[in-house]
Amino acid sequence: MLTLAVFSLLLHFAIQASSPLDQVFHYIDEHQDDYVQRLKEWIAIQSESGNPTKREDVIRMMQVVGEMIKHLGGTVELTDVGNEEFADGKIIPLPPVVLGELGKDPNKTTVGIYGHVDVQPAKIEDGWSTDPYLLTEKDGNLYGRGSSDDKGPVLAWLHAIEAFQALNQELPVNLKFIFEGMEESGSKGLDELLKEKNETFLSNIDYIVISDSAWLSKKPALTYGTRGLCYFLVEVQCANQDLHSGLYGGTVHEAMTDLIALLDSLVNSTGYILIPGIDSDVMPLTDEERVLYEGIEFNLEAFKRTLDITELLHKTKEDVLLHRWRFPSLSIHGIEGAFSGPGAKTVIPAKVTGKFSIRLVPNMDPDKLSSQVTTYLHGVFAARGSPNRLRVALEYGSKAWVTNFTDKQYDAGRRAIRKVFGTEADLIREGGTIPVARTLQHTTQKSVMMLPIGGADDGIHSQNEKLSRNSYINGTKLLAAYIAEISQF
Amino acid sequence: MLTLAVFSLLLHFAIQASSPLDQVFHYIDEHQDDYVQRLKEWIAIQSESGNPTKREDVIRMMQVVGEMIKHLGGTVELTDVGNEEFADGKIIPLPPVVLGELGKDPNKTTVGIYGHVDVQPAKIEDGWSTDPYLLTEKDGNLYGRGSSDDKGPVLAWLHAIEAFQALNQELPVNLKFIFEGMEESGSKGLDELLKEKNETFLSNIDYIVISDSAWLSKKPALTYGTRGLCYFLVEVQCANQDLHSGLYGGTVHEAMTDLIALLDSLVNSTGYILIPGIDSDVMPLTDEERVLYEGIEFNLEAFKRTLDITELLHKTKEDVLLHRWRFPSLSIHGIEGAFSGPGAKTVIPAKVTGKFSIRLVPNMDPDKLSSQVTTYLHGVFAARGSPNRLRVALEYGSKAWVTNFTDKQYDAGRRAIRKVFGTEADLIREGGTIPVARTLQHTTQKSVMMLPIGGADDGIHSQNEKLSRNSYINGTKLLAAYIAEISQF
Numbered sequence: 001m002l003t004l005a006v007f008s009l010l011l012h013f014a015i016q017a018s019s020p021l022d023q024v025f026h027y028i029d030e031h032q033d034d035y036v037q038r039l040k041e042w043i044a045i046q047s048e049s050g051n052p053t054k055r056e057d058v059i060r061m062m063q064v065v066g067e068m069i070k071h072l073g074g075t076v077e078l079t080d081v082g083n084e085e086f087a088d089g090k091i092i093p094l095p096p097v098v099l100g101e102l103g104k105d106p107n108k109t110t111v112g113i114y115g116h117v118d119v120q121p122a123k124i125e126d127g128w129s130t131d132p133y134l135l136t137e138k139d140g141n142l143y144g145r146g147s148s149d150d151k152g153p154v155l156a157w158l159h160a161i162e163a164f165q166a167l168n169q170e171l172p173v174n175l176k177f178i179f180e181g182m183e184e185s186g187s188k189g190l191d192e193l194l195k196e197k198n199e200t201f202l203s204n205i206d207y208i209v210i211s212d213s214a215w216l217s218k219k220p221a222l223t224y225g226t227r228g229l230c231y232f233l234v235e236v237q238c239a240n241q242d243l244h245s246g247l248y249g250g251t252v253h254e255a256m257t258d259l260i261a262l263l264d265s266l267v268n269s270t271g272y273i274l275i276p277g278i279d280s281d282v283m284p285l286t287d288e289e290r291v292l293y294e295g296i297e298f299n300l301e302a303f304k305r306t307l308d309i310t311e312l313l314h315k316t317k318e319d320v321l322l323h324r325w326r327f328p329s330l331s332i333h334g335i336e337g338a339f340s341g342p343g344a345k346t347v348i349p350a351k352v353t354g355k356f357s358i359r360l361v362p363n364m365d366p367d368k369l370s371s372q373v374t375t376y377l378h379g380v381f382a383a384r385g386s387p388n389r390l391r392v393a394l395e396y397g398s399k400a401w402v403t404n405f406t407d408k409q410y411d412a413g414r415r416a417i418r419k420v421f422g423t424e425a426d427l428i429r430e431g432g433t434i435p436v437a438r439t440l441q442h443t444t445q446k447s448v449m450m451l452p453i454g455g456a457d458d459g460i461h462s463q464n465e466k467l468s469r470n471s472y473i474n475g476t477k478l479l480a481a482y483i484a485e486i487s488q489f
Numbered sequence: 490m491l492t493l494a495v496f497s498l499l500l501h502f503a504i505q506a507s508s509p510l511d512q513v514f515h516y517i518d519e520h521q522d523d524y525v526q527r528l529k530e531w532i533a534i535q536s537e538s539g540n541p542t543k544r545e546d547v548i549r550m551m552q553v554v555g556e557m558i559k560h561l562g563g564t565v566e567l568t569d570v571g572n573e574e575f576a577d578g579k580i581i582p583l584p585p586v587v588l589g590e591l592g593k594d595p596n597k598t599t600v601g602i603y604g605h606v607d608v609q610p611a612k613i614e615d616g617w618s619t620d621p622y623l624l625t626e627k628d629g630n631l632y633g634r635g636s637s638d639d640k641g642p643v644l645a646w647l648h649a650i651e652a653f654q655a656l657n658q659e660l661p662v663n664l665k666f667i668f669e670g671m672e673e674s675g676s677k678g679l680d681e682l683l684k685e686k687n688e689t690f691l692s693n694i695d696y697i698v699i700s701d702s703a704w705l706s707k708k709p710a711l712t713y714g715t716r717g718l719c720y721f722l723v724e725v726q727c728a729n730q731d732l733h734s735g736l737y738g739g740t741v742h743e744a745m746t747d748l749i750a751l752l753d754s755l756v757n758s759t760g761y762i763l764i765p766g767i768d769s770d771v772m773p774l775t776d777e778e779r780v781l782y783e784g785i786e787f788n789l790e791a792f793k794r795t796l797d798i799t800e801l802l803h804k805t806k807e808d809v810l811l812h813r814w815r816f817p818s819l820s821i822h823g824i825e826g827a828f829s830g831p832g833a834k835t836v837i838p839a840k841v842t843g844k845f846s847i848r849l850v851p852n853m854d855p856d857k858l859s860s861q862v863t864t865y866l867h868g869v870f871a872a873r874g875s876p877n878r879l880r881v882a883l884e885y886g887s888k889a890w891v892t893n894f895t896d897k898q899y900d901a902g903r904r905a906i907r908k909v910f911g912t913e914a915d916l917i918r919e920g921g922t923i924p925v926a927r928t929l930q931h932t933t934q935k936s937v938m939m940l941p942i943g944g945a946d947d948g949i950h951s952q953n954e955k956l957s958r959n960s961y962i963n964g965t966k967l968l969a970a971y972i973a974e975i976s977q978f
Contacts, residue, residue: 050832086831121834126731185833214736227735231833240797242615244950246716246921247703249848250760250818251801251809257756260821264753267746269873271739308729311876312740320740329739331837332749336830339823339844342575343539344674344720344884345610346846346922347950348820355828357835359738384758387800395833432735433835461733461836 020169021419024480027163032473035159036142039472040135042117042151043144049095049118049185052086058095058181061117065154065179066098072161074102074177081189087393094189095181099201102161103174109487110174112205112444114436115154115212116183119146120461127463140469147467148458153211154179156453156472160480172487176205180436183212186231186396187435194436194443207409207447207486208440211479213430214454216321217297220417220478222410223450225325225402225429226437228360230369231395234262234377235353238388243348253386255352256338262390263354265380267330271313271323273358275376278328278369283362285326293318296426306457325429328364332356355395359431366397398435401448408489409447416451416481420474451482509658510908513969516652521962524648525631528961529624531606531640532633538584538607538674541575547584547670550606554643554668555587561650563591563666570678576882583678584670588690591650592663598976599663601694601935603925604643604701605672608635609950616952630955637947637956642700643668645942645961649969661976665694669925672701675720675885676924683925683932696898696936696975697929700968702919703943705810706786709906709967711899712939714814714891714918715926717849719858720884723751723866724842727877732837742875744841745827751879752843754869756819760802760812762847764865767817767858772851774815782807785915795946814918817853821845844884848920855886887924890937897978898936905940905970909963940971 047061122132238255453475611621727744942964
């Protein structure tokens with residue numbers, strides 16, 4: 001019978017004898033608690049880019065990211081991308097974009113890694129089971145705002161690099177980092193920066209990889225397309241101050257009545273968008289394309305069960321996925337300026353701003369869509385004969401992105417997935433919007449791939465966002481494996 | 490030429506020689522800064538009855554009122570009226586009702602005074618120019634939440650009494666006080682209390698007077714009717730958690746889409762309520778009644794100008810007033826659970842609750858209306874074929890109130906107005922809801938009159954609520970004059 005000491009010794013030799021990448025995997029497994037601890041520190045920074053009062057937190061988050069890249073031996077520029085101006089005239093600085101560089105060996109492949117460390121707003125009152133900014137582990141899941149979208153994946157990249165270095169393995173690629181803090185708010189300032197840096201910082205990048213999305217099922221995935229997004233504000237004003245519904249109800253054209261009618265004119269109960277002209281801009285679906293969807297692993301019943309939904313807008317797996325990735329959708333998010341608290345308030349709000357967004361697919365264009373939406377809503381409003389003031393504004397817009405998934409980088413992605421998970425990758429799209437994928441591809445004309453590590457049920461943008469410990473740790477291995485694979489091209 | 494000293498002496502004699510009521514008026518003028526200071530202390534207490542987190546403030550406010558009545562020599566009971574239960578199962582105590590008594594002379598008339606010291610919610614972010622809970626005087630106006638509705642008027646009563654006492658004038662009536670802290674939230678607990686106290690505390694009251702409304706114009710007014718109120722909640726739930734609009738948009742029946750359609754089915758652009766069956770419950774308007782409206786002072790242009798409104802729902806003074814007082818109206822106040830903050834959030838809210846209310850007129854009945862609304866909304870929802878969960882609830886309901894304005898109390902009111910303002914009173918109604926007027930009249934079968942002191946432009950329930958210093962001080966005189974006049978009946 002082996003003693004424990006002898007067993008440990010044999011294990012030690014086994015590791016020594018294993019491949020360099022296996023050693024990296026082992027190191028990652030051994031250090032997972034450190035990785036969780038560092039994620040906890042990052043989650044604690046409330047870097048909500050959509051909330052102007054938290055801008056300082058976003059800026060601090062960018063500094064933390066920059067420091068970590070420096071710690072890995074990289075060089076970092078915290079790039080000023082100007083200010084953000086609000087409707088009320090307030091101007092605050094945009095968070096800097098972190099441009100980092102690690103390695104300049106002309107014989108190595110250079111990989112550009114994009115990620116973001118800002119988050120969607122979150123409050124415990126929204127219905128979180130735990131403080132959204134205190135990473136909490138439960139049943140193998142790491143709960144916290146940004147755990148999956150996108151602080152966990154960004155940390156996974158940095159930890160993968162750290163693992164190579166800790167084992168004194170030479171990093172087989174040069175790396176360039178583009179980490180931003182405005183992704184959840186339209187990536188303001190980034191497009192201009194990327195254009196500006198195309199001939200310098202971006203010029204020698206060979207491949208761009210983005211880990212900011214999720215698998216569709218339990219099967220690992222590579223993502224070759226995302227939908228675009230146009231976020232609209234519809235503001236109606238009826239008076240110069242909120243009014244008492246007893247004193248003024250029945251005498252004034254209420255802004256809320258107009259706004260509700262405008263919002264109700266956007267989409268019908270089947271999810272069909274009622275704004276004229278959109279259909280003709282959607283790239284027609286081919287039979288070949290439809291066939292692709294049949295092979296993808298996706299359990300419709302599990303999908304519904306997780307959300308406690310009895311019936312979806314569409315019946316088959318293929319139709320659901322097509323409407324999630326391949327067709328536009330419209331969601332009404334809420335109203336600013338109306339009564340939104342608990343209890344009862346008998347107010348006629350003076351100025352209300354409806355917020356809705358449309359997910360774009362090829363070949364929809366944000367400017368054209370904005371003009372279609374504006375014309376349509378002004379028409380609906382005119383038909384009401386209301387004397388109130390209407391303003392329709394496109395808050396931000398980005399096109400969809402789709403790329404060729406048969407190139408070398410996708411090969412490297414497939415091989416990395418095989419190595420870590422022992423299975424083939426599903427080739428999927430993303431219903432959400434990562435505009436930078438399209439921007440990076442268009443600006444650099446290089447291959448862009450999304451290599452997700454998050455789970456389908458991570459609840460990003462929602463209450464109780466989480467990343468499982470497994471996704472986090474195996475994801476870190478996957479990114480390390482990708483680095484090893486892409487270095488061979 | 491008279492020296493200043495001699496002038497002062499003559500003034501002194503003139504006051505000595507003036508009527509006792511004139512002396513009260515003079516005393517009120519002299520002490521107005523004290524009255525403003527006390528209003529400031531009351532405004533500082535954030536007694537929002539609709540906000541469960543501020544319940545302690547409401548309870549403290551009730552104690553302050555009780556102490557002040559005791560200070561005037563009255564006896565006070567802080568009457569427990571039970572608990573409030575919320576949809577989420579939370580139970581908190583209702584604020585006590587202050588029942589006070591001052592004077593028990595069987596040869597004197599006994600007047601019941603009703604008022605409330607809770608307020609509508611207010612936050613500086615709603616668009617107030619000053620802190621809503623810091624009374625701020627500017628251009629002769631006293632700005633602060635509750636200044637006009639209804640802390641100022643309640644204090645005016647107590648100061649009027651204090652003035653009689655300070656001058657050692659015997660109070661010519663017995664007084665009973667009914668001051669509550671849930672008026673802005675459906676007067677929960679009050680109806681039962683009044684019924685319970687009808688044979689005891691309320692039994693020997695001769696007249697009931699309420700100072701909780703406003704003049705219609707610059708002309709003083711007596712109010713003989715109020716509209717009722719039914720406050721409805723419409724809750725739609727589509728999933729067990731908020732969803733990301735990119736990941737789920739196009740696949741799920743969104744709760745917001747359903748809710749917006751439900752809210753849009755309630756009222757059309759002319760303000761007409763679309764819920765079937767309501768019209769037939771509205772007491773038909775007679776020609777005699779319409780004529781009454783012609784004599785009332787009301788400047789339509791000034792009304793629009795104050796609110797910066799170009800066009801009202803109706804064209805003539807009479808029609809505007811009829812739709813403000815005599816016909817039902819529906820207002821949509823807001824949505825709880827949807828995104829309501831600044832900026833952009835791409836969420837599909839899982840559970841949203843629309844809040845709207847209908848102002849009731851004779852002979853509408855809250856229970857019948859609730860059933861009409863519920864049936865109608867469930868019908869609209871069923872027609873959509875949505876699998877989501879709908880819940881329609883009546884948060885609270887109260888009937889309209891109209892009384893005979895030719896009785897003795899209204900005579901006393903008219904005479905008091907003549908004495909203080911040297912003009913005739915306009916006989917008006919109130920578009921808002923003071924359910925206690927009806928409850929008190931129905932329970933006690935005594936004359937109920939509303940004797941407002943607030944101005945038409947006080948902005949109650951709105952940003953920058955105010956009471957002018959003139960209204961506050963002359964209002965205090967009016968209430969003193971009323972006490973003197975009613976004592977003669």
